Amino acid sequence: MASLRRNNATRGTIDTSRPIGEGAFRVVYKGHYTKGEREGQPLVAKWFKTGVVFESRFYSEDIRAVDKAQVWTFVESSERAGQKHLVEPYIEDFCKFNSNTGVVFDQHDAWSQAMQALSHYSYHASGGSYVLCDLQGGMTDEGMTLTDPVILSRSGTRAYGATDLSLDGISTFFARHRCTKFCQSHWQQPRHQAIYFPAARGTTFM
Template identity: 40%
Template sequence: MGQPCASCDCHLPQLFYTTNQYNISTRVTVPHNALDNPFAQDAFCWVAKRKYTSGLCSGQVCIIKWFKTGAVFLDDYFTLDIKVIDKALEIVNRFNQLDIITKVVKINIAAVWIFEDNTSDKWAGQNNLCESFIQNYQKFNSNSGWNDGSQGWGKVMQALSHFSYHPSGGNYVLCDLQDGVYQHEVVLSDPVILLQNQEYGVTDLGSDGISFFFSQHKCNNYCYPTWTQPARPVQHFCPVPGTTMIQQELQRVQVGEILKPGSEGQKGDPLHWAKSTDMEHGAANLD
């Protein structure tokens, strides 16, 4: 027997249930007006909200993201995104083996897609990220030490972040945990890895971020007393709900709040998206 996809309720074979695969789609049609008038934006990307037009989850809602002109880290973004997910999967799989909760923790996985060559010169051949739209989205902690202080899933996510430090010998922390809670599973979206020597991109705050996470963390009934943590964690940042990015000039940029198109400088609702599962290149077609 299989399981329903958390994002779209498609019935999936067991293979996809156990390997964090959810949406098997290869095409999205994006009208020009959706690109000219994005659904939302973050610090570096514009975002369009569309539907898959082929594959197992055809007709289901997805997100297309592409970089703004002049955005920094463009060349490394896709590589680092996959690197973060690979490490997060390793950590989450080990956490699931502890059977601390009855649900399975999973991660939606991004797909790097390409605008087709037969589109306009402005878009042809350009990479984009295609991700399925996550439902019932909640954010439980950030990469700057903030947590929502909630009971239940808030405590579980804090325990997951704490756990990630223990088997890595104090080298990693998995954080910035935002997810959708479903009947059989919890699906994480866009997590962050903090590494002591800071190798996971602009959201990796390094050893300072790890120290600050634990300066704000209070163990709960989901944390094992044997899990290690820094002896004297220090507060390095101001904890904020949004994701903190460090640019090459080491300037910190808060990107947790999304600016709505046409309202530059005004805060909009946080953008809720989850990552697609097809690691092959798909195609975004323009109407």
């Protein structure tokens, strides 16, 4: 049964000496919670690279898609005082399953196939309104934990911010989607499927 992992922590320390991951627009660092129910447990913190134009929109709009993570601010004594960043529990053996342009990272792994089916099912279950994608995470004692997803919406207004590629994103995603053994033949797909965005392994912003 699906469940939400909540942060339930209010303070932490972050090792900013070197990132543990990096994309086109954001960097990821590791640290530990120092206050709250997760005290002593590892965390990850993500923030935008200097000068990225999507930053303000992300924290006001894109955060809707990841509202179970937390937005924290560096304390005054930090060299990054006042800067916002996304904080969430660290996941061991982290891997990415697909991107918001429909790129699949491992066609043969069973978990990856299940994640492609989850993206397909999200479109079907929402009546064609949304696609849950950019799926990434790892195994925990509770099962597969996913984090930092993207929602593509058909509204045309990019309701979920800079990573919501809207109708063209949905069309692109399904143009690259290949049903796996977990997909059901009666699940809906968009009638119009065409590629509007280049294949990108990272998250595409616009």
